[in-house]
Amino acid sequence: MLSYIKGILTGAEGSTVIIEAGGIGYEILATNSAIVNLPPIGKEAKLYVFLSVKEDGMSLYGFRSPEEKNMFSKLTTVSGVGPKLAMSILSGMDLSSLALCIITGDTRSISRIKGIGKKTAERIILELKEKVGEDSAGVAADAVEIPSGQDKDAMDAITALRALGISMQEANNAVKAVRGRSSTIEELITNALRSLNG
Secondary structure, eight states, X not given: OOOEEEEEEEEEEXXXXXXXXXXXXXXXXXXXXXXXXXXXXXXEEEEEEEEEEETTEEEEEEESSHHHHHHHHHHTTSTTOXXXXXXXXXXXXXXXXHHHHHHHTOHHHHHTSTTOOHXXXXXXXXXXXXXXXXXXXXXXXXXXXXXXXXXXXXXXXXXXXXXXXXXXXXXXXXXXXHGGGOOSHHHHHHHHHHHHOO
């Protein structure tokens, strides 16, 4: 089983990258976050990879981090979600936001990703909510970069903003922007709303 590939980046076009390691050029279909963090051509690169073996051939999928690879593996266990759709999901939303959407049951944000309808979004949440929740106890802190002791306040604030019709990305950004000057959940929500309204 392959864990990661480390070698010289020799090519990158669209979502496909080529890394040469040990005299072999590996063609890898990578997520957006992996691609934007690649070094220049000719420099050493490292991608975490998943090898998919099917009757019609093999494919390598590349990820920026072990956590992104882990989410990919979870997504492919969902009925109707194959490797290509899982890659679209990971390229359509950052990892923290996706985990938060799954935990909070935010079908609307997930269904905005290209190729994902409401039913698929609901299935992803239904089948992964428990698994992602176990792995992402600190997802609110990761998403908004706050101290771990305030995880619940961040989650509650984001959930409250989502209930007001604010998108997941806007809610995350607003909470992140005001976390330093908000000592209570009420202040966090109020200040986040003020920042959104300019």
